Amino acid sequence: MKTQYLGVKFFPVAVLGVGIYCSGLLQAQTSPLDTTTFVVMGEGLAAGMANFGLSTTVQTGSFPALVAAQLKTAFPQPLIQPPGIGDVVGYPMREAILPVYPQGTVRVFQSQPNPNDDAPTVFVLNLSIPGLKLADSVLMRPVPPIIQQKNMKQTVVNMILGFPQLFFQRPVPLWTQFDYAKAMFPTLSLVELGFYEALDAAVAGDPTRMPDPAAFAATYGTVVRGLRDLQAQVIVTTIPNPFDTAYFATPDIAASVVATSPFILTAGYHITGQDYITRNGMQAISSQFWKRTLGPLPAGSVVTAAVAADITSRINALNAQIVSAAKANNAVVYDLNAFFRKLRVSGMQVGTRTVTADYLGGFYSLDAVYPGTTGHALIANDLLSFINQTYKTSFPTVNVQAIAAADPVMSYQKPAGGSFGARMLGLDINEP
Template sequence: MNKCRLLLLLFGLSFSGCKHIEPSVEEPTVVITGSLSQPVKSDVVLPPAAYQPGLLGLHRPDDTTTTRLVAWGGSLMAGYRDGGLYREGQLTCIPALIAHQMRLASFVSPLFDPAVGNGTGYLVYDQTDPLPSWKRVSNQTGVISTNPLVLSKYNGPMPDNLALPYGVGAKPADSARVDYTYPAQRNYYAYLNRLFPTNQPERYDLITRLMDARQIHLLLYEPDFDIYVGVAINPELVSDRLSRYTGSGTIFYAFQKDVLDSQNLGRKVVMYNRPDLMDFPYFHLYDAKKLQAMNITSGVVLADSALLIPNDKIKQAFAQKGALPIVLEDKDVLSKQEVKLFQLNAFMNYDYSLPYLSKVTGNTPIVDLYSLYKRVINRQYTTEDGLFIDPSFPNGNFFSQDGLYPSAIGSAVIANETIKVINQAYKTSIPLINVREYASLLP
């Protein structure tokens, strides 16, 4: 009998597997229930900014050059959503929305061409399955190879959005390293290599060169969101990687150097702190209390406050299919202690680490994602134009279909919070996005 097992691979939520054949000819119990063919979404036409922004606060007194915005970070800034990176997400990513409100002459993202606009493919929540599951859009993608991951080349102008999925944890100076913090981080290089011209040898200092090659007035710097998502959805890594990563003064001072180097070049910088990942819908799709009550598992002992990873084994347990008892492993469960560790880590980042980094870098402004997400999760956030931001999943409007990264509307909310910080810190007058109007224009 062939065993079926689809492994949930971080961020991308990419799955692969083989048919599980049983005498009853039942369909396998898996969290990716099939493929979908979807047309590439049409490019979003953003509503015009309400008024001409004032951007002089981003310039030195003698600087009359055109304002340039650059983003550096990982999936959050790249526009990764629905378990993939695709054209619509790139066009409506946080920095692109901010650039639109700034009425910049140009803000270049390394877009997938329309013909392969579904990018890496993406997930659609399967509303027909009684248990949490997804289907994967797999047509018109830019995926040339899956093992190793190779993506279609970007051949446009030098990009201003230098955020790449799984990226900043693999820092520019360390791009040739092989010590990955979490498995999918190795896919960073597939996104990095998209930016090389076809006739140019691979150069692992590409991001550093692109950062140094132009004048930058405003830098959006999101340092480590991907690291924590990557470790959280691989619980077997938590005890080693979370303590090792967060306890590293070397990494903290590397962030400090990044910010100081940019400021010394006259750039204005905005940083982002980290939300409490344990609030994200992804970790609440399957209820540990219900699984406890079913009394059909062995292995890792469940506590009421444990969180379950939505993978094939957990779905099989809830469906009560396969050999019983179902043996739970570390990779299937975030234990009570691990949940507390993540919550404490996020709070320390909010309460101490980033404020300290801000202080030692000249009071660099911080976009407070920790508090923003708490307000959204607690159903206490309404936009200035009156749109209620709904955290529910899968039918709310803040989280994308992967339950981890923000939707197009969620990205607009974060973009507006960023604009507020920029305006206050640098005395600019950038109009907020009309999120209600923007939402009405999404495909």
């Protein structure tokens, strides 16, 4: 890390300024939407988290970045060098050890004519942080040292909200995500928060991990009101249901991923057709299939239909609070949950291919929770359509096919050829 370099690096900011007094002239404001400063408060989905970390791989093609490009507005992001940072949903928390090969500065420094001038952006407008919960957005702020080995979440907060602020020689504000968003004085804000709470509860199969709707509503109201008080247009997104993501698959869907029949899964693992097998569960099953020995699945492999229904109900309650907070503060609601639901039910067409919500279905990256760039492009276009409809604008949509052509996620394939049958797996059951 070029820590010593940074304090000197940004000093020239303090000696800028000549000829400010002359008035500049621009075109008249014709749209009711001012896109000058577009700020996004979100968690991993809006950050561009994918596969096994947050990195430029998907950050540059995240749906907020794609929307910003279509709005032709500045959207500096806290770009992270691959392989990225952040914990992966469903896996144990990792120690924060940075940089790791092949990283150098971890945060990407923008190239300048003189290499010694390369620097990261001082402010970012995509403030989304993988693993961030709504309550964190108003409480967590950067804390030195920037890398906290035992606390990946704090490290990610530091790298996004506190870089390069933690390196300045003069004291500068260390903002929470919410404070940061307000400080950027947005004209348009997007709030994508609450998804991580739902993921956390769903992956743990524990409905009690969902936040209390009243407390959630209070904090959400604070955030939306704080942004609206700046006269920003605020778009809030509903919380997608994790059971619509590829992380959770019914036996019917999981069977196509692990190359067997739904019956083998329900009979072999004593689950119902309405239960959900998780990504980790599918990986465990695949491993057992290759070993030709079925055994108990590790914890977190299956979420029962009853638990899923309970969590879904709680998500719906939070979404009702989001809609209510938006209405109370004159914000607008983009139904991201409906988008994910639509994808799960009918898939989406990209060229000649139907992208589905299944694992390896072309939408989700290998973490099964967050999309690849094609998925982000589809979200971006849906959001752009919403913006155009809501604000009577005509921003162009993204060329999804062009993005899909370069997206490795679109190359993922479910197993083809033969499938694992009862006899092959040594099961003493009669397949229908």
